[in-house]
Amino acid sequence: MSLHYGGPQIAIGVVFALLALVFATAFLVIAVQAGSDVGFERVHDVGYWLRRRWLALLVVVGVVVVGISLFDLPYASGGAGRTVVKVTGGQFFWSLQPAQVSAGTRVRFDVTSVDVNHGFGLYDPHGHLIGSVQAMPGYHNKLDLTLSEAGVYWIRCFEYCGLNHSTMESSFKVTRG
Numbered sequence: 687m688s689l690h691y692g693g694p695q696i697a698i699g700v701v702f703a704l705l706a707l708v709f710a711t712a713f714l715v716i717a718v719q720a721g722s723d724v725g726f727e728r729v730h731d732v733g734y735w736l737r738r739r740w741l742a743l744l745v746v747v748g749v750v751v752v753g754i755s756l757f758d759l760p761y762a763s764g765g766a767g768r769t770v771v772k773v774t775g776g777q778f779f780w781s782l783q784p785a786q787v788s789a790g791t792r793v794r795f796d797v798t799s800v801d802v803n804h805g806f807g808l809y810d811p812h813g814h815l816i817g818s819v820q821a822m823p824g825y826h827n828k829l830d831l832t833l834s835e836a837g838v839y840w841i842r843c844f845e846y847c848g849l850n851h852s853t854m855e856s857s858f859k860v861t862r863g
Contacts (some may be wrong), residue, residue: 805844
């Protein structure tokens with residue numbers, strides 16, 4: 687699974703760079719004027735003028751950042767267009783239906799347990815953890831991922847569930863196109 691950086695990350699980076707520039711300018715102005723004698727009324731008026739504008743800027747930046755990030759959240763579109771993989775954990779097995787998908791598929795792992803709590807951990811073909819969720823009896827927890835790389839993904843239990851916990855692993859295949 688590869689990470690792709692684009693629009694929202696660049697926009698947020700630009701906003702924060704501009705904020706850093708504003709801070710640097712403000713500190714420079716303060717440093718230059720530090721030696722001058724300014725009356726209390728002037729400091730009071732300028733301070734409240736800056737405070738109002740600063741609050742407005744923070745509100746605008748907050749709304750923009752939250753608005754942009756909402757489009758990238760996996761639950762922004764619900765489960766539409768996802769392949770649901772039913773995952774059941776038990777002492778000491780994982781059952782997955784279906785057990786494979788095509789590369790590039792948006793997958794929703796619907797995870798539950800038949801006996802005790804288990805930790806569902808999914809590793810990509812390179813051995814990097816890409817997602818985890820609790821498997822609990824009577825509950826269905828969901829993990830949304832896009833599996834873009836073909837290969838064998840490993841599943842391991844993250845929560846001690848009994849004497850054979852260390853052997854509780856399975857695999858999930860992602861095939862090319």
